[in-house]
Amino acid sequence: MAFWNEAAADPKRKYRFLIKLFNGSVAWYVKSVTAPSYEITSIEHAFSDHVFNFPGKIKWSDVEVTLVDPAGADDVVWETLNLIKQSGYAIPNLNEVKAGIGFKTFTKSALVNTNGNLELETHDSEGAAIEIWTLHNAFITNVKFGDFDYSSEDMREISLTFKYDWASCRFPGGTDTGNKGGPADEFFALGTPSDTPE
Numbered sequence: 001m002a003f004w005n006e007a008a009a010d011p012k013r014k015y016r017f018l019i020k021l022f023n024g025s026v027a028w029y030v031k032s033v034t035a036p037s038y039e040i041t042s043i044e045h046a047f048s049d050h051v052f053n054f055p056g057k058i059k060w061s062d063v064e065v066t067l068v069d070p071a072g073a074d075d076v077v078w079e080t081l082n083l084i085k086q087s088g089y090a091i092p093n094l095n096e097v098k099a100g101i102g103f104k105t106f107t108k109s110a111l112v113n114t115n116g117n118l119e120l121e122t123h124d125s126e127g128a129a130i131e132i133w134t135l136h137n138a139f140i141t142n143v144k145f146g147d148f149d150y151s152s153e154d155m156r157e158i159s160l161t162f163k164y165d166w167a168s169c170r171f172p173g174g175t176d177t178g179n180k181g182g183p184a185d186e187f188f189a190l191g192t193p194s195d196t197p198e
Contacts, residue, residue, distance in 0.1 A: 012131070016123040019065065022079050023116035029074060030067045031157065033120060036133050036167035037061045063118070063135060063162045068155040069146075076158050080143050087114045111139035118162055129172050138164035 021027040041056035069076040088106035097103075118138045122131035142161035 010125055012122055016125075018121050018123070020119040020121075021065070021115075022083070023114075024119075027067060029070045029076070030065060032066045034064045035120065036063060036135060036164075036169075038167075060164060060166055062141070063138075063164070065160040065162065067158055067160070069158055077145060080140065080158075080160070083114050083140065084111075087111045108137070108139065112137050115139050118164070132170040132172065134168050134170075135162060135164035136166050136168065138162045 017033070019027050019030050019033050021030075038058050038060045040058050043054045043056050045052045045054065067076060084106065087110040088104055090104060115138060118135040120133040120135075121129045124130050139162065140160055141163045142159075144159045146156045146158050148156075
């Protein structure tokens with residue numbers, strides 16, 4: 001039966017979410033985030049005047065996060081610059097280059113380990129998690145530090161773009177309809193059949 005015929009129905013809302021960034025810290029200053037999504041490529045095969053389509057590979061789309069910079073202990077500019085610094089990025093030093101030691105670069109492993117897995121939680125009206133997305137091997141590929149404007153009183157916004165290898169989703173239940181048939185804390189893994197609940 002359609003949910004608008006049930007007074008007790010409580011469909012998922014866009015604003016009931018939280019996101020964990022920078023190694024598991026709840027980013028209370030996040031403004032918006034795109035949910036994980038994927039695309040299945042297709043391959044065409046032509047025979048006579050017919051075209052047949054076959055599925056190709058699954059590609060997970062980038063996740064965009066927009067947040068305001070609270071400054072202070074949670075300064076986002078500091079967090080993002082520190083992330084690439086801890087991953088091995090360094091501004092070239094002429095003396096080190098001349099000595100042959102200034103050629104260190106960062107790796108995927110360093111970026112992923114420094115950033116940690118990104119988690120996105122959907123909540124019900126009681127604040128219980130009913131849908132938990134995890135972006136595996138996620139790392140930031142784009143940072144926009146916003147702009148400045150003398151005529152604006154808006155808070156400064158910073159946008160982050162994340163790439164990842166695959167996403168998985170858990171449905172712990174709660175008072176909403178997040179538990180889709182099966183035991184509580186059911187694990188639904190997309191992209192890897194070997195993943196298991198933590």
